[in-house]
Structures are given as structure tokens and as C-alpha cells.
Amino acid sequence: MKIYATYNIKGGVGKTSAAVNLAHLAARGGYNVLLWDLDPQGAATYLFRVRPKVKGGSRALVDGTRSLDDAIKATDFDGLDLLPADFRYRNIDLQLDDVRRPTRRIHQLLQPFDSEYDVVILDCPPSISLLSENVLHAVDTLLVPMIPATLSIRTFDQLSSFIGDFEGRQPQVRAFFSMVDRRKRLHCDLVEQLSAQRRGVLTTAIPALSIIEQMAEQRAPVTAFAPHSVAAKCYEALWYEVNGADG
Amino acid sequence: MGTSSRAFTKQGAVEVEAIAAALHPKFALTAGPEKNVSHHWLDTFDWRLHEAGISLEYLDDGPLILQLPDGSRLQGPRAKKWPAVLHDLPAGRLRDALAPIIALRALLSVVTVQRAVRESRVLNADEKTVARLLTESADDGTSRLQVQPLRGYELDGDRIARLIGRVDGLTSSTTTPYDDALKFATRSPSDNGQHPTPPLRPETPASVAVANMLAPFAAAIDENVAGTIAAIDTEFLHDLRVAVRRTRSILKLAGDVLPANLAERFQPEFKWLGDLTTPVRDLDVYLLELDNLAARLASADRHDLDPFRSFLVRHRSAERRRLVRGLRSARFKQLMSDWRTELAKVALEGDDGDGGPAAAAFARQRIRRTFRKVVRRGKSIAADSPSEQVHELRKRCKELRYLLEVFRPLCADGPYRPLVKELKALQDTLGDFQDGEVQREAVREFAAAMMEQGAAPPATVLAMGELAAQLDAHQLNARGELVGRLKPFLAKENRARVKALVR
Numbered sequence: 189m190k191i192y193a194t195y196n197i198k199g200g201v202g203k204t205s206a207a208v209n210l211a212h213l214a215a216r217g218g219y220n221v222l223l224w225d226l227d228p229q230g231a232a233t234y235l236f237r238v239r240p241k242v243k244g245g246s247r248a249l250v251d252g253t254r255s256l257d258d259a260i261k262a263t264d265f266d267g268l269d270l271l272p273a274d275f276r277y278r279n280i281d282l283q284l285d286d287v288r289r290p291t292r293r294i295h296q297l298l299q300p301f302d303s304e305y306d307v308v309i310l311d312c313p314p315s316i317s318l319l320s321e322n323v324l325h326a327v328d329t330l331l332v333p334m335i336p337a338t339l340s341i342r343t344f345d346q347l348s349s350f351i352g353d354f355e356g357r358q359p360q361v362r363a364f365f366s367m368v369d370r371r372k373r374l375h376c377d378l379v380e381q382l383s384a385q386r387r388g389v390l391t392t393a394i395p396a397l398s399i400i401e402q403m404a405e406q407r408a409p410v411t412a413f414a415p416h417s418v419a420a421k422c423y424e425a426l427w428y429e430v431n432g433a434d435g
Numbered sequence: 436m437g438t439s440s441r442a443f444t445k446q447g448a449v450e451v452e453a454i455a456a457a458l459h460p461k462f463a464l465t466a467g468p469e470k471n472v473s474h475h476w477l478d479t480f481d482w483r484l485h486e487a488g489i490s491l492e493y494l495d496d497g498p499l500i501l502q503l504p505d506g507s508r509l510q511g512p513r514a515k516k517w518p519a520v521l522h523d524l525p526a527g528r529l530r531d532a533l534a535p536i537i538a539l540r541a542l543l544s545v546v547t548v549q550r551a552v553r554e555s556r557v558l559n560a561d562e563k564t565v566a567r568l569l570t571e572s573a574d575d576g577t578s579r580l581q582v583q584p585l586r587g588y589e590l591d592g593d594r595i596a597r598l599i600g601r602v603d604g605l606t607s608s609t610t611t612p613y614d615d616a617l618k619f620a621t622r623s624p625s626d627n628g629q630h631p632t633p634p635l636r637p638e639t640p641a642s643v644a645v646a647n648m649l650a651p652f653a654a655a656i657d658e659n660v661a662g663t664i665a666a667i668d669t670e671f672l673h674d675l676r677v678a679v680r681r682t683r684s685i686l687k688l689a690g691d692v693l694p695a696n697l698a699e700r701f702q703p704e705f706k707w708l709g710d711l712t713t714p715v716r717d718l719d720v721y722l723l724e725l726d727n728l729a730a731r732l733a734s735a736d737r738h739d740l741d742p743f744r745s746f747l748v749r750h751r752s753a754e755r756r757r758l759v760r761g762l763r764s765a766r767f768k769q770l771m772s773d774w775r776t777e778l779a780k781v782a783l784e785g786d787d788g789d790g791g792p793a794a795a796a797f798a799r800q801r802i803r804r805t806f807r808k809v810v811r812r813g814k815s816i817a818a819d820s821p822s823e824q825v826h827e828l829r830k831r832c833k834e835l836r837y838l839l840e841v842f843r844p845l846c847a848d849g850p851y852r853p854l855v856k857e858l859k860a861l862q863d864t865l866g867d868f869q870d871g872e873v874q875r876e877a878v879r880e881f882a883a884a885m886m887e888q889g890a891a892p893p894a895t896v897l898a899m900g901e902l903a904a905q906l907d908a909h910q911l912n913a914r915g916e917l918v919g920r921l922k923p924f925l926a927k928e929n930r931a932r933v934k935a936l937v938r
Contacts, residue, residue, distance in 0.1 A: 218498070218512065220528070237563035261587030264556070264564040267510070269586060303528065407562075 189301060191308045191327045192430070197343055199314035202333040202366035204231040205400050205410075207311035209423040210331075210430070212409035215268035217427075219306040222260065222269050226280075226323070227313040230273030236263045237407050238272045245276030249297065250283040256297055265412065269305075281318045290318055295326035324351060327359045331430065333366035333394070336378040341386075348388065364426060365393035392426040395419070441506070441582040441596045442608040449570045449578045449605070451555065457598045458557060462565070462591075466555040475547045476616050477517065479540035480662060480671070482624040487536055490613035494552075501529050502611075508583075518543045518667045539723070541668035546620035548573070557582075557595055565591040568599075571612070579612060580605065633782075635844040637795035641692040644794035646781035648841040649685055652678040653775055656708075664759050669719045672758075676716055679709045684837045689801055692791045694784070697777055704770045711761040718751040720870075721877065728902055735898035742895045746885050798842040799937040805835045806933045813921050818914055822872045825917065829865040832858060842937065850932035857924050864920045868913035875906040 192210070194203040204227070211223040225232040230240035238261045248254035260269050284290045298308060312323050324330065332347065334340040344363050351358055363386075365379045383391045394400075397419045399410055406413045411420045455464040477491045477499075478484045484491055488504035493513055501509040511529025518541035524530045533542075550571045557566040565588035572578040582599065584592025599605065617623055632647045633639075639647075655678035662671030683705045690698025725744055729737035761767060791797070812828040836858055839846070882899045885891035891899075923929075 237561045239561065259587075262585035303531070 189298075189303075189305050189308060190329070191298060191310070192329050192331055193310035193312050193323045193327045194331045194333060195310075195312045195320065195323060196332055196334065197314060197316050197347075198335075198340075201314075201335050201340075202394060202400075203314070204235075204311050205403065206331060206333050206364075206366065206394065206423070206426070207309050208232050208235055208403070209409045209411045209420075210427050211268055211307075211309045212265055212411045213424060213427040214307045214309075214431070215265055216411070218267070220267050220269075220304065221307045221309065222271060222301060222305045223263075224271040224308065224310045225273035226277060226310055226319065227273055228275050228277040229313070230275070231404075232311045233270065233272040235403055235407055235409070236261075236270050238263070238270055240273045240275065242272060242274040242276075245274050246280040247276070247283050250280065250287060250293060256301070264408075277313075284318045284322065291321045291325050294319075294322040298326060324354070324359060325357075329360045329362055329430065332361060332363040334363050335367050336365050336372075336375040336393075338378075341378070341382060344386075344389075361388050362390055362430060363388055364390040364429075367396040368393045369396050390426065390429050392422060392429050394422050394426065441584075441592065442611075443580045443599065443605040444608045445578045445580070445604045445606070447576060447578065447604070448572055449580050451553070451570075453602050454555075454568065454580075454599060457602045458595065461559075461598070462595060463558045463562070464555055464568070465558060467553055469551055469553045471549060472552050473547055473549055474612075474616060476545045476613055476620075477542045478545045479537050480543060480667070481540065483536050483540060485613065485617075485624045489536065490611060491533070491542065492613070499524075499529055501532060503532075506583075514542070520668055539668055540670050543667065545622070546616050548616045548619055557591075559588075559591065566595050568595075573615070579608065579615070581612075635794060635842070637793060637845055639794040641689075641791045641794050641797035642694060643782055644797070645685065645689050645692055646778045649682060650775075650778050650782070652682045652685075653771065653778065656682075657771060660762055664762055666755070669723065672712060672716055672719065676709070676712050679705055679712065680833070681837050681841075683709060684834045685841060688805060688834055688838055689797070692797065693781060695777075697781070701770075701774060701777075704766075708761075708767065708770065711758060714754040715751060715758045717873070717877070718747055718754060721874065722747050722751065724874070728905070731905055732898060732901055735894065735901050739892075739894040739898035740902070742890060742892060743881065743885070743899060746881065746888075746890055794842075795845050795937055798838075798845050802835070802838050802842060802936060803933055805831065805838055806930075809835050810925055810930075813925050816917065816921060818918050822868075825865065825868055826872070829862070829869050832862050832865060836862065846936050847938060850935045854929055854932045854936070857929060861920050861924045864913060864916050868910065868917055871906050871910045871913055875903055875910065878903045878906065 194207040194210075196203055207223060211221050215221040223232060225240075233240045242249065242254075242259045244254045249256060249259070256271060260271055262268075263270050284293055287293055289296075294310070301308065310323055310327065312320060330347075330351070332344055334344055344361075348361050351361055365375075365383070368375050368379055370376060379393050383389045383393075395418065397417075399414055399417050399419045403410055403413075410417060411423055414420055451464065451466045455466075458464055472494045475493050477493075490502045491499060492502075493499050499511050499513050501511070503509070509529045509532055511527045512525040514523040514525075516523075520539070520541045521530060521534055521537060524533070524542075550573060553570045555568040555570070556564045557568060559565050564585060566582055566584045569581045569583065570578060571580075580599065582592055582596045584595070600607065632651060633643075635644055635647065656675055659671045659675035659678070662668070663675055683702065686693075686698045686702050686705065690702070722744070725740065725747070729740050732740075809828070809831045812824070812831055816824060816828060836855075839851070839855055839858070843851070878899050882891060882896055882903075886896065
């Protein structure tokens with residue numbers, strides 16, 4: 189089981205779009221995939237038409253009174269299951285603080301699924317919190333969508349150095365540019381320079397396209413409702429770059 | 436899982452409109468196109484999947500779909516060709532789920548049926564798919580409808596099944612799609628090693644009883660020949676050998692009641708058949724065990740044994756050619772055809788009255804005699820007895836076991852069960868001992884043969900040395916256990932059980 193998370197401190201950078209499309213592509217490629225919508229706003233849950241409700245809320249999950257298993261819902265796509273968001277996830281930090289080894293809880297919760305899922309993707313809320321620290325300890329690869337801007341690069345560097353200080357197991361950090369506007373000179377320059385110079389920055393960039401925004405209308409991944417679109421091809425390239433090493 | 440049935444059958448076609456109307460207004464139905472597909476069902480030769488209530492199929496060029504008795508499904512990539520043994524399947528959850536069930540057996544294509552199939556989706560008020568409906572129509576005019584709820588939507592699945600159950604003409608299905616498909620198969624699970632024989636009664640003439648118990652072994656030999664020749668999996672040869680061994684044991688222990696010197700005539704021929712099959716089976720056992728043995732190497736690298744494996748594979752190919760020639764020979768065909776004819780004749784003639792003693796008296800006498808032999812041999816075994824003596828004991832135990840099996844209908848349950856349980860435990864220890872012994876000797880002989888052929892690099896010879904040393908240690912253990920196991924078997928209780936066995 190390989191665990192990925194789409195994560196950034198900033199919101200509105202394309203985390204959910206990446207999580208949803210990569211999860212769909214992984215399932216389409218024959219993997220058994222679980223997408224966990226950890227964001228109380230529940231955008232990924234909405235896209236898959238699943239009701240944003242987990243019995244007992246995050247407390248039940250965190251303190252172990254309910255297993256994740258009971259909360260999982262199949263999506264309309266073969267091989268792709270969803271652990272829906274719940275608005276009560278907004279309190280998850282407080283609840284995590286009450287358990288033993290509070291930064292390892294998400295990792296523990298996912299362990300029983302090792303034989304069931306090949307790929308798990310966590311769609312994280314934008315923040316830096318106990319939950320995000322949990323995510324960093326749970327994942328094999330952290331996918332960081334970045335808007336091409338100098339400040340984004342600074343945040344990426346901070347994140348890499350924070351993870352570099354972890355004792356023991358450290359996730360891979362892979363950043364990619366998202367919402368790239370080809371008409372903006374700065375965007376093009378930053379994408380080109382940084383993907384060539386900076387270790388951990390992927391070469392695939394996701395452009396800012398209206399079809400990606402249409403996901404909310406269609407309530408489906410763009411790779412499903414417009415599989416031949418430029419956006420879908422970009423997500424395919426991204427998935428290939430992220431997963432390529434594993435075949 | 437819900438309690439209501441999720442599978443239905445109907446005479447004639449299932450009308451999508453009627454289903455949609457039944458689901459309305461709670462659910463909406465999105466019907467997919469109807470497609471003609473080929474369903475290919477797979478199982479082992481001995482129907483292990485069917486017996487476990489499992490079905491394994493693929494549609495056209497699609498992936499493998501495994502359906503478990505609780506209705507859950509697993510999907511996985513197909514093997515490149517069929518038959519396929521476990522390691523021919525790509526690694527994954529589906530292979531892991533099949534492993535304990537099929538073990539060494541190959542998956543064979545059992546039956547292929549053409550069906551007109553339609554997959555529809557049932558949507559809830561959020562337009563979320565909560566279940567799939569599969570409808571299939573067969574050439575004979577019957578249709579099948581199956582509700583497959585999506586994970587997390589089991590309650591909806593039950594509700595949908597209840598609503599559909601009210602549609603006119605649909606009845607809950609009592610069979611699985613696999614069962615239905617098997618009606619078109621050339622073989623069926625009901626003829627799995629079950630060779631109908633007349634019941635064995637205490638008053639049955641002994642000659643008839645013996646002929647009747649030998650007939651199923653002859654049938655087992657016959658049905659495993661094709662799979663052995665085609666090298667589908669190693670179990671065909673194994674089962675064939677077991678049937679030959681049982682035949683030989685019964686001929687030896689009870690064949691004297693058969694008329695016209697049948698036992699004397701056929702014993703040498705079945706010995707020939709047994710000997711013909713031994714080399715390939717022995718090599719199969721080494722090859723199957725080699726990975727386990729290699730994993731236990733401490734000093735040598737497991738890959739040091741690769742030339743040994745290649746040697747075994749080459750050697751096996753040569754031995755297999757000899758085996759296949761033998762099984763295709765006129766001598767083998769003649770043997771089996773004469774044997775079947777003679778057994779049928781005895782079964783018929785014996786009924787005319789001159790079949791020797793009654794089966795019960797005969798069974799009592801032969802079981803006691805064979806048990807006495809086991810006891811005599813067993814008593815003389817100590818921790819340092821030569822392995823030939825242990826081997827002899829093992830053979831006698833096997834003979835006793837076969838006798839107990841074939842005379843089972845005449846035995847009382849009370850003494851039978853504990854006796855067989857203890858015999859089994861003893862046989863396991865003896866088997867452990869004997870296998871280690873044979874393997875240890877064989878490793879030495881193979882090493883010598885490989886060196887003679889210049890096929891043994893020094894690292895391989897060293898690794899084989901370590902292997903032999905490990906088998907030695909294993910042997911010591913088995914010896915230690917053996918004496919402990921013998922004691923309870925030789926105890927008074929078992930003598931009393933044998934006495935009380937056939938009344």
C-alpha cells in the first residue's frame with residue numbers, strides 16, 4: 189500500500205483537483221484506491237456525490253470507537269473508494285491531542301488497509317496543524333501543488349526542511365506547479381527554472397483551465413468526464429511521473 | 436449483508452421499464468447498453484472453488500473476477516494462458532485469496548457460455564450510484580438479475596432487492612451463475628472422484644467387496660492420466676500414484692479372495708506402473724520443496740542452489756518423457772482395460788453365490804492382521820533404529836490406513852475415529868522422517884551426478900552440503916518425536932478399538 193497526500197498550507201491551489209484526478213487515474217489503471225477526504229469543507233466528497241457524514245464524526249475515528257471500514261463508500265468508479273469528509277473534522281486537532289502518540293494516529297488508522305488497498309490518497313485541509321503533522325508521518329509521498337510564485341517556493345523549502353528534521357522515516361516530497369497561466373511570463377519562467385533546478389519539483393505542470401473548474405458542475409473527475417482534454421492529459425502525465433517509478 | 440435475496444431469475448426477458456417503475460420514486464435507473472459477452476469460468480480439476488462456494492470468471496478480455504460466498508468480489512489481472520498454476524497469476528490480492536484454496540492445483544477453463552448482458556446503475560436522490568444491476572439472458576430464454584450494492588450502500592442494496600422482488604415474474608434465485616453455467620460443461624462437480632459403487636454390506640461376499648473397492652481406484656487412475664500427460668499440475672500424477680498405491684496395497688492385503696489368480700497376475704503390472712511414476716514424482720517433490728529449503732540456508736546464498744534447480748528441471752524433463760511414453764504405451768492401455776473387465780466380472784459373478792467369506796468377517800480378520808504387523812514393527816523401533824526399519828513401519832501403517840478406509844462402512848464409529856486420528860498422527864511423523872531421509876540421500880546423489888556432469892560450481896556443492904546438514908538435523912528431530920508418537924498408538928486402548936471395530 190502506497191500512501192500519498194496532496195498538501196499545501198495555502199488553500200485554493202488545486203489540492204483536491206489533484207487528489208481526485210490522481211485517485212481516479214490510479215483506479216483506472218487497475219489499482220485498488222482509497223481517497224480520504226480530510227478537509228471538513230468536503231470538496232472531494234461533494235465531487236463524488238457522497239454525503240459528507242461519518243458516523244460518530246472524527247472523534248469516533250480518532251479514539252477508535254468506530255473503524256474506518258464502516259465509513260468507506262464506493263464511488264461510481266470501479267476500484268475507487270472514498271472515506272468521506274465530515275464537518276466535524278474541523279475539531280480533529282483537539283481530538284488528536286487527546287490520544288497517545290498524537291502525530292502517528294492517521295498512520296495507525298490506515299495500517300489495517302494494507303492488504304485491501306494498493307494506493308491511498310489523503311486530501312488534506314490547508315493548514316499547518318497536528319493533523320498535517322499526522323499526514324506527514326503517514327505518507328510515503330507528499331504531493332505539494334504550488335502556484336508559480338516566489339513565495340510558494342519559499343513555503344516548499346520550509347516544508348522540505350521541516351520534514352528533513354524528522355527522525356526515522358521521512359516521506360518523499362514532490363512539488364508540482366498548479367493553476368499555471370501560460371500567458372503570464374513569470375509563471376512560465378518559474379516553472380521552467382525550478383523544475384530543472386530544484387530537486388523534488390516535478391516537470392509536469394497543471395494549467396489553469398476552466399474544464400478543471402467544471403468538475404464541480406459535472407461532479408466527477410475531469411479524467412472521467414473529459415478524458416481526452418488537455419487537463420486530463422496533464423493529470424495523466426503527473427500520475428505517470430509520480431507513480432512511474434513503481435511501474 | 437442483507438437478508439433478502441439479491442439474485443433473481445425469470446422466464447423470458449427482464450424488462451428494464453418494469454424494474455425502473457418498481458424502483459421509482461426512491462431510486463432512478465440508468466440502463467447501460469446490452470452487450471453479448473462470453474463468460475469464461477475457471478476452477479481446479481477437483482472443483483475446489485465450487486466446493487468453497489467461490490466462482491472465478493472473466494468476461495471477454497476483462498480481468499478475473501472472484502466472487503466469495505458472502506457476495507464480496509475481488510478483481511485482478513488474468514494469467515497469460517490457461518491452465519495456470521498460482522505463480523502464473525500476477526501477484527496481488529486475488530492471487531493471495533486463491534492461494535490457500537487451490538494450493539498446487541492449476542486453474543482450468545471449465546466452461547464458456549455466451550450471454551446477452553446489461554449493466555444498469557441504480558441512483559439515489561443525489562444521483563449517486565448505490566448499486567449495479569446485472570441482467571443476463573441465456574439462449575434457453577431464462578434471465579438472471581443480480582443486485583450488486585456498492586460498498587457503504589448495503590442498506591440501499593437491500594431496499595432495492597426488496598423493491599425488485601415485487602416485480603411480476605421474478606423469483607429469488609437458488610443457484611449461482613456458476614451453477615447455471617456448469618449445466619453446459621462437459622464435466623461436473625458431482626462426478627468429482629465420486630465413483631458410484633454398490634454399498635458395502637456385512638454380508639457382501641468378500642470377493643465382490645474387494646472388486647468394488649478396487650474399481651474406484653481404477654477410475655481414479657484413468658481420470659488422472661490425461662492431466663499427467665499434459666502436465667497441467669503436479670497433483671494429477673500425485674493422485675494417480677495414490678490410486679496405484681491403494682490398488683497395490685489392497686491386492687496385497689486382500690487380493691487373495693479374488694478368483695483366477697487375479698492378484699498374482701496384476702500385482703507385477705501395477706508395480707511396473709508404480710515404478711514408472713516414481714522418478715517424476717520424486718523430482719516434483721524436490722522442486723516444490725526447494726524454495727522452502729533454500730530459504731532456510733544460513734551460510735550459503737539461496738541463489739547458489741540455482742544450478743541444482745536447473746539440474747532437477749532437466750532431469751525431470753527426461754524422466755517425464757519416459758513417464759509419458761509409459762502412459763501412452765500399449766502395455767498401460769492393455770493393463771487398464773483388462774483390469775476393468777476383470778473387476779466387473781468378479782463383481783457380477785461373485786453375486787452368484789461363490790464369493791468367499793462375508794465382507795465383515797473378512798474385514799475383521801485382515802484389519803487385525805495388519806494392525807498386529809504394525810504393532811510388531813512399531814515395538815521394535817527405538818530412537819536409534821536404522822531408517823530401513825522405520826520405512827517398513829511407515830509402509831505397514833499406510834496399508835492399515837488403506838484397509839481402514841476401504842472397510843469404513845463396516846466399522847463402528849466409536850472405535851474408528853480415535854483409531855484413525857492416532858494412526859494419522861503417527862503417519863505424519865513417519866512421513867516427516869521418511870521424506871527427510873529420502874531427500875538427504877537424494878541431495879548427496881544429485882551432487883555426485885552434477886559433479887560428474889561438470890554441472891556443479893563449488894558454491895552450489897557447498898550449498899547442497901548445507902542443505903544435507905539441515906535435513907540431517909531435521910531427521911534427528913523427527914526421530915526424537917517418533918518414539919513419543921509410537922507410544923500412544925501401541926497403547927492398549929487401540930488394541931481394544933481394533934477388536935471392537937467390525938462386529
